[in-house]
Amino acid sequence: MRRVVSELGAPVILVVATALITGAFSQAHQLEFENALVMTAIVVALYVFIGNSGVISFGHVSFVAVGIYLGGILTVDPQTKTFTMPGLFPYLRHTDIGIVPSLALAAAAGGVYGLAVGLPLMRLSGLPAGIATFAVLGITANVLYYWQKIGPTAQTLSDIPEAGRWTLAVATIITIAAAYGYQRSRFGRMLRATREDPAAARAAGISVYRQRLIAFTLSGALAGLAGGLYVHQLGLIAPDLTYLDLTFVTLAMLVFGGVASLWGAVLGALAISALNSFLGDAENTVHVGFRLTLPTGTRLVTIGAVMALVIILRPSGLTGGREFGWRRR
Amino acid sequence: MNWGQAIADAISLGALYGLVAVGIGLVFGVMRLINFAYGELITAGAYVLAYTGGWPAPLAILMCVAAVVALALVQERVAFRPLRRMGASPAAMLVATFAVSFLLQAIYLLAFGSRGQIVGTLGQLNSAFTVDGVDIRWILLVTTVTGAILLLATGALLNRTTIGLHVRAAAQDFRTARILGVRANRVIGLSFVVAGVLAAAVSVLYTVSNPLVQPQMGVPITIFALVGVVVGGLDRLWSAALGGFAVGFVYGMFGDLLSSQQTVYLPAVVYGSVILVLLLRPAGLFAPLHARQVERV
Structure with missing residues (x-):
């Protein structure tokens, strides 16, 4: 019980x-803190599959994308939608729901998309799994960019209601x-066993x-939810929001x-979000005892370098793959 | 649009992707590493060409090859060798090459800006001659011939020299090859050098038709070549090359023959076929039947 409290707490x-500390900052910084919360949700969704199974997936941003498009479009006023996206499917065009139902x-x-993708793809592991999930991402990004019946395609859709930080x-x-809950359940434990030794787990x-x-579907559902959060945090859908950059950043985190x-x-x-936000400030001069101004573009280079270094070293x-605990085993 | 024209375009695009596929396949064979950062080598070469615009073409090309090979060796030494030493899993290696690719793009963005540079080297090859009503730009011919020569040369290096024998032995079974006296670092170094030369050749040829160099220009090239490598079969160089050629060829054909309304979903179709190939023939389309499957973990 104590373990549950510290590991989940x-x-x-x-x-x-x-x-909590978001409230203490200016408007611009509040956005960054809220973004950090959303990134946490996305990364945890990724973790449910990648962490427990040990199989890499480059495709999870597709599920985030589904959440972004569905959660965003359903909460926009129908009249606006008829005007800005006349090609939309009737259901998407006429429906107008609140933020919380849209998240559900x-x-x-x-989850449905995750299940549909997982049914054929979960037979693969290692490199083929990486490439195949990447292909899923490519397909999703390609279709979202051009199919006018499901979204704003190459345009930006703004005026999506924003959710509060709580x-x-x-x-x-x-x-x-x-x-x-999943990782402590018998399903989570069985999946972890397959990660450690597939042959023994099979035996x-x-x-x-x-x-x-199971993990892929759950992880897809959580990623969809995180996508819903993302769109209500940003307040807009932009083209290529959900492609290589988001994939890389979340995997890197x-x-x-x-x-x-x-x-x-x-x-x-949270750590990479904090670093990202600090470096973003430093590109426009920040006071850390002295005035620090970094050239534009340093942010990406530093993030990339930190990532590469951590992965390599x-x-x-x-x-080190351990849960939080007071005593080191 | 004319069939002859489409075939001519498609062959040269195929040759280009064939080269990229061999570069990726060569490193994969030896290190079991898919290098996502391969496209950034091509981008680096293109930037060198853009900044040596005033130089005589042979000198600029030489400079490009030198810089790209150097960067390929740096990638190997700084990023991939430590990972190999630690025995990192294929998935970790894949994420690492992703990180290197992202880092290099960020560096290009910081150093050269996002607006893009123009490459003028060999621009005169865009002029065309007419055969039987088909306009053929010189670059198509040059690309196809250079591609064929480089592929043959790579094949000869691997099949006719001692070091090539070592590379092939290492690709078969790295540990046993080392026990038998193959020097790991030399073999891996050589495969990165050859991959670098191929990348530089792609920089030179690609920028003639697409002279705008941007930080992310290498990404789509890598992705499509990678698709070709996987579709063709990772385990053999010639099947990887054939796969790369096939993807480039199909892309070129459809790009010319279909209207832009129809081609927008072409990437989705290509990715879809990759998934199908991975599920139905994991060893690749051009691998012999009953071939050993791609290494599974």
Whole structure:
């Protein structure tokens, strides 16, 4: 019981703290803190599959994208939609729901898409899994960019209602709790067994395919939810929002914190978000005892360098794949 | 649009992607590493060409080859060798090459800006001659011939020299090859050098038709060549080359023959076929039947 409290409590406290201190900052910084919460939700969704199964997926941003498009478009006023996106499917065009129901739908859609993709793809592992999930991402990005019946395609859709920081924080905490509940369940444990030794897990009667599929679907649903959060944090849908950059940044956060633990996922997301936001400020001069002004573009280079260094020097991440605990085993 | 024209365009695009595929496949064979950052080598070469615009063409090309090979060796030494030493998993290696690719793009953005540079080297090859009503630009011919020569040369290096034998041995079974006295770092170094030369050749040829150099220009090239490598079969160089050629050829054909309304979903179709190939023939389309499957973990 004490273990549950510290392992689940530490990430939740971190998220609550982030939401709390958000209020103390100016408008521009509030946006960055809220963005950090959303990134945490996305990275935790990634972790549920990648961390527990040990199989790489480049495709999860597709599920985030489904959440973004569905969650965003359904909350926009129908009259605006008829005007800006006349080609939309009638259901999408006429429906107008609140933020919370749209999040639930985003999660459901992400889960369904995850299941549909996972059914054929979960037979693969290692390199082929990486390439195939990447192909899924490519297909999703391509279709979202051109199909006018499902979204704004190459245009930017703005005026999407924005969610407050506590909505974001609560949803992120739900994501974390779901991830923790899953990894402590017998399904989570079976999947972790397949990660450590597939042959032994098979010999113990575990279906690797089925366990991976369960995790992939759950992880898709959480990614869809996170996408819903993302669109209500940004207040807009822009083309190519959900392609290589988001994929890279979220994977980088996960690897940075430590792929194999929930604590690592949360810590990585918040740490890289903080670094990102600090460097963004420093590009426009920041006071850290002295005036620091970095040339534009330093932010990306530094993030990239930190990422590459951590992966090369410490592939198990900051946390080394351990959950939060007071005593080191 | 004329069929002859489409075929001519498609062959040269195929030759280009064939070269990229061999560069990626060569490194994969030895290191079991898919290098996502391969496209950034091509971008680097293109920037060298853009900044040596006033130089005589042979000198600029020489400079381009030298810089790209140097960068390829730096990638290997700084990023991939430590990972190999630690015995990182294929997935970790994949993410690492992703990170290197992202880092290099960020560096290009910082150093050269996002607006793009223009390459003028060999621009005169864009002029065309007419055969039987088909306009053929010289660059198509040059690309196809250069591509064929480089592929043959790579094949000869691998099949006719001692060091090539070592590379092939290492690609078969790295550990046993080392036990038998193959020097790991030399073999890997050589494969990165050859991959670098191929990347530089692609920089030179590609920028004649697409002279605008931007930080991210290498990304789509890598992705499509990678698709070709996987579709063709990772385990053999010639099947990787054939796969790269096939993807380039199909892309060129459809790009010319279909209207732009129809081609927008072409990437989705290509990615979809990759998934199909991975599920149905994991060893690749051009691999022999009953071939050893791609290494599974």
